[in-house]
Amino acid sequence: MQNDKPLLPRRKFLGNLTKAGLFGAATLAPGARAAATAVSDPEAASAADAHTFLCQPYLQHPMPDGMTVMWLSNKPTYSWVEYGESEALGTTAHHASGGIVDSYNTLHRIRLSHLKPGTTYHYRVHSKEIVEFRPYKLTYGDTLVSDIHTFTTPALKPTEVSWLVINDIHDRPESIPHLTSLAKQPYDFVFFNGDVFDYQEDEKQIIDHLLAPAGKAFASKTPFIFTRGNHETRGKYRRELANYFDGSYIFDRVWGPVHFTVLDTGEDKPDDHPVYAGIVNFDEYRRFQAENLKKIVASPGFKKAKFRVVMMHIPHYYSGDWHGPTHCREMFADIFEKAGVDLFIAGHTHKMGIHQPVKGQHSYPIVIGGGPKDGNRTLIQVKATDKDLRLVMLKDDGSEFGKVDLKSKR
Template sequence: MTRSTLILAYFAVVISFSCQAQIQELEHGHTHYKNKSDIPQHKLIFPSAAPDRIIIHLTENPTTSFAVNWRTDQRIDTAYIEVAKETHGPDLRLQKNRRRLLANTQFFENENTADKEPLVKAAYHSALIDALEPGTTYVYRVGDGSDSDGNWSEWFQIETPGSDENTPFSFIYFGDAQNDVKSMWSRVIRKSYQMMPEVDFMLHAGDLINHSESDREWGEWFYAGSYIHATVPSIMTPGNHEYNYENGTLSQLWKPQFNLPRNGPLNAIKETCYTLDYGNMKLISFDAKYFKDYPKYRTAQLNWLDSVLASNTKKWITLFMHYPIYSTAKGRDNKALREGVKPLTDKYGVDLVLQGHDHTYARGYASNNAEGKTVVQDAGAVYAVSVSGPKMYESQDQAWMVRRAEYTQLFQIISVTKDTIKYESYTPLGSLYDAFDLIKDDQGNKTLTNRVPENFPMRLKKDFVEE
């Protein structure tokens, strides 16, 4: 064979391999999701072997346990969580320093045809890590149990609350995120974390997303919070948009991707109606959507709430729900909820009622007479309605309101000590829009001091949007 013939043969082989590689690249695509890369936001929708949508939750006993959920594709049929005490270096990875727990795994398929979304096949994994020490920093990771790190998450930190119930703590309260979550809500949750990185947990008052079965929207919600969801525990109550508008049932994705207490009154609302203690505060999620839609079960839900409040031993009580007892939006009124729940908030001295739904902001108390007092004795429960996403309505000025706003995205940082609740509502710029201090003595007498910023005028939609 001549030299020229050898050269031609060599280039023929090279070209052949190159063509085969291009064909394989076209078949598989750079994203490794064959035939899916043309689907908008496909990376938010489809799972892989690597864990995503990792989130931790408070349990009934947060001083000694926490709950974790995450998602993979269905190739991962067995999953694990590893947990260790945080250390000064990589010695946390030594086998003697970490323990491994088998996760609960369920296969799940969801095809949201209403929003023209594709079939998504996923494996959802959950675990409850207990026997922890109070007031201790731990690290954890989730994965498939392999020796390599490829299908494991990074190590996340979490600190358990101390055993002294009077240790100060803080949490962030969000009203509806709901719409344009990746685009517009992401900056709100990230700003809140920037301002309070040592926050102990986050509380969501419903309507986290807009369409209950939308894998894309849930993907946006997890994306917006990213690693914050995996390091700061969350608790949430469902809104009407977490319920399927076609059949009235709770989103199929709620329980697979969240891991909330199961101590509610009815099987249908376990993990939506529940209670837990954190420090010296009793926290109660009340499923207002279920209460409204199923009148025959209202008595059971109210009896449960009554029993939880009657047996409470904590100094502070926070009730959170989606529908407001006092609505702010024009034309809305949740009369049955108010007639059922408010007598119990009055009877047992509930301190905070945190709500969403109305896509405006208002904060006040039932005994307010619009007198503009700075210091109020025995104001009763303080009611707040807030919105953290960009969907906005108009509100109606009412006597119970101390402060209101329209066309304003807000988050609330709430700090709790033995004798004081400090409530501050901020815009995405980090500007203080509303604030108050609530002081309670050992006999249960309360004094409320309003701290509405004098240099921040009330925001109304008409001042920003042309009719």
């Protein structure tokens, strides 16, 4: 379950300007420069002002009876979802809280509830521009309508689950469609295991480097789940990042034969390191998670699961002796060991590895995905049934790096 960069669209835009045009505009006074730009390219100015979607709809929080649809528009709107079991659709949903319907916003999150388990639904999203919002007068503009997409809700008691894991792509959006295209079997969700970004700069970065490429590749049909890496804790937009997902960076859940535990490992350096300027508190955050983890492993869902899988960004072994990894080991290792974890999946090191159990350290395989550069990127694909769990790590050329095969102990 749950990140410098010149942004690519801006680089492409600048690359299309001629040197003469660029320097010519730069020599004008600001007012004259704006006027010259407007006169010289009125179509571009009109296109820039057009009402548009900023990404395709993307799916979040899959459950047997519900699915969350999210998307962004470039102008404030009133938005809703049409959905149904056929392309005729027939049902609409919007989000309301305290008697007020979400409106005059650009980030849209609408939960579709009371769905049937194991059922395919068709849906499309609508965003009606609000051009004027006064206390007693609201004026609408054009309405955007997406294509019709489909998703399938999880079964109520699925006999298997399959998922992909991507980690440490570090603001390389082209890696998302490339890596997901390597999948050799269907999958129920994609898990982003941290450091999708170098740091959090603004909304455009989140759209261009995650939401847009994921939407085009898979996320309008198949949901994804996101947890932070240490890089997603950095930058002026770090606190806003969570708004773009429906869920928490830390959670646990049973899906078919698997109990998933997802933790947020925080930063890799001490809280008092100068680079953090006194505004982080990750040691306490990890202590809180450790106390919660004790409750998770004592739960019936964890105890009865055929397989117990933990996913988090920083591995507590095989990642050096920096403070983050060693504190994770101090907080979590004994709990994992005593609880009988079956499989652990991480990233962070940029060094792909499958580490089999080591007596006196960890009694379960530790799988660590690769790093961001071509030739070092990985896709981890896992499928579990009541009897077997099989993990395969693929390199970015599609070749197999290694695998893990487990039999259920319960």
